[in-house]
Structure formats: structure tokens, C-alpha cells
Amino acid sequence: MESEIFRVLADPTRRAVFERLASGEMSVGALKKGFDISQPAISQHLAQLRKAGLVAERREGRNTFYAANPAALDPLLAWIDRYRNFWPDRIERLKTVLKEMDQ
Amino acid sequence: MSESKHRKEDEESRSIAFECDLPEPPDKVWRALTTPEFVSEWLLPTDLVPEAGEKFAFRDSPETEIECEVLSVEPQRSISFGWRDAEARRNRLNSTVTFEIAGTDRGGTHLRIVHEVRYEAQAVTAIATIPRVTATAANDNLMQLRLAA
Numbered sequence: 473m474e475s476e477i478f479r480v481l482a483d484p485t486r487r488a489v490f491e492r493l494a495s496g497e498m499s500v501g502a503l504k505k506g507f508d509i510s511q512p513a514i515s516q517h518l519a520q521l522r523k524a525g526l527v528a529e530r531r532e533g534r535n536t537f538y539a540a541n542p543a544a545l546d547p548l549l550a551w552i553d554r555y556r557n558f559w560p561d562r563i564e565r566l567k568t569v570l571k572e573m574d575q
Numbered sequence: 576m577s578e579s580k581h582r583k584e585d586e587e588s589r590s591i592a593f594e595c596d597l598p599e600p601p602d603k604v605w606r607a608l609t610t611p612e613f614v615s616e617w618l619l620p621t622d623l624v625p626e627a628g629e630k631f632a633f634r635d636s637p638e639t640e641i642e643c644e645v646l647s648v649e650p651q652r653s654i655s656f657g658w659r660d661a662e663a664r665r666n667r668l669n670s671t672v673t674f675e676i677a678g679t680d681r682g683g684t685h686l687r688i689v690h691e692v693r694y695e696a697q698a699v700t701a702i703a704t705i706p707r708v709t710a711t712a713a714n715d716n717l718m719q720l721r722l723a724a
Contacts, residue, residue, distance in 0.1 A: 548588065551662060552589045566617040
């Protein structure tokens with residue numbers, strides 16, 4: 473999941489879309505105004521951002537609004553989380569190595 | 576285990592830390608932490624040379640390596656090295672691993688491992704464009720989720 477977030481935000485346009493949505497909820501039409509790409513292209517990026525949990529969608533009648541999901545964003549924490557179980561596991565192995573050393 | 580975050584205007588990092596008491600004396604633990612044969616056994620296969628400035632690697636899969644460089648060594652006390660795995664290289668992150676040891680009054684060793692990650696200097700500008708409020712909210716939400724979990 474974390475690496476999915478990294479992959480999705482690695483695209484500069486997608487990252488820009490996400491950053492734009494971080495300033496507030498908006499429709500695809502409103503969002504498109506800031507970008508020099510087609511609406512289908514924007515929708516593609518939104519679909520990827522949604523799949524990664526970075527953007528949330530809200531329907532109101534015929535309109536759909538998109539907003540950044542700030543909880544999903546913390547690349548540093550996402551990265552280091554991958555080591556949260558790694559080190560305790562390695563410490564257990566270190567204990568075994570220490571017991572077997574010099575024998 | 577503890578967790579901390581630091582925020583300054585243009586500097587940001589995350590760290591995790593682990594501590595444990597070992598029955599073996601510090602000199603033996605030091606050897607286990609800095610001799611490539613032993614480190615390869617408990618951590619990951621490596622060609623570590625425990626001298627400041629030395630570049631080395633840990634093999635974390637058949638295809639990829641964690642690129643490392645010894646940043647500082649204080650014999651019998653601490654060793655610190657840069658740790659860049661494939662994900663860090665892709666995302667322009669730098670992390671640092673530090674092993675610290677101290678003798679205990681029972682003749683054993685207290686070990687502390689700190690792993691800290693931050694953005695590469697040139698990546699900071701891009702991150703800074705994300706509205707500060709959002710980034711702060713993200714942290715708070717994640718911290719709360721973690722507490723609830």
C-alpha cells in the first residue's frame with residue numbers, strides 16, 4: 473500500500489492534482505481549470521489517486537466532488553513503517569547470533 | 576519502542592527506535608554489530624567495513640541492495656550509517672541507522688537502534704508545496720489511527 477502511494481505520487485501531474493485537491497474539495501470541471509490536459513486525462517489521474525486512497529469522492533445529486541485525503545499522505549512515515557517489524561525481528565536474530573558466538 | 580517526529584520550517588524527519596538489554600558484555604555485542612560475518616548472519620548479507628566514510632551494501636533481495644555509507648563510528652559505543660533501499664532511492668529519501676550500546680551494571684549491554692528517515696535536500700522544495708495544514712492533519716490522523724490500532 474505504501475509503495476502504491478509512492479508510485480502514484482511519482483507522476484508530476486498526478487502529484488499536482490493531489491496538491492490542488494489538498495486546498496479544498498472541487499469538481500472535475502473546477503479542477504481541470506488549473507491544468508493543460510483533457511478531462512478524461514484528469515479523470516484517469518483521479519481514478520489512480522482514489523485507488524491509492526489519496527483522494528476521496530463525494531456525490532451530490534448529479535455532481536461529484538473530489539478532495540484530498542490528508543490521512544493517506546506522509547511518505548516519510550509510510551517509508552519507515554516498513555521497518556517497524558523489521559528491527560524487532562532482527563534483534564531476535566542478533567540475540568541468537570550472540571548466544572552462538574565464540575563457541 | 577518509541578516514535579518521534581520533528582518539524583522545522585525546512586527540515587522534516589521520522590524516526591523509530593528500539594531498545595533491549597542483552598546478557599552479553601559490550602565488547603562482544605560490538606563485535607556482533609560491526610563484524611561483517613556476524614552482521615550478515617543477523618541483519619542482511621553485507622560487506623560492511625566499520626570505518627567512517629566507507630561505502631557498503633546490504634543485500635535485501637536477490638535483485639536489490641540497500642546502499643549504505645558509514646557516517647560515524649565511536650568504537651565500543653556507537654555506529655551510524657546511511658541506509659538507502661530501493662524505495663528510498665526511488666522517492667529521494669535518505670535514512671540513517673544508528674546502533675548505540677552501553678554497559679549495564681549487571682555486566683550486560685543495553686542496545687538502542689534508531690532508524691530515521693528524511694527527504695533528500697533537493698526533494699524538500701517539492702514537498703514544501705503541499706499545504707502545511709494538510710500535512711499536519713495527515714500526521715495527526717495517522718498518529719490517532721496508530722494509537723487506536
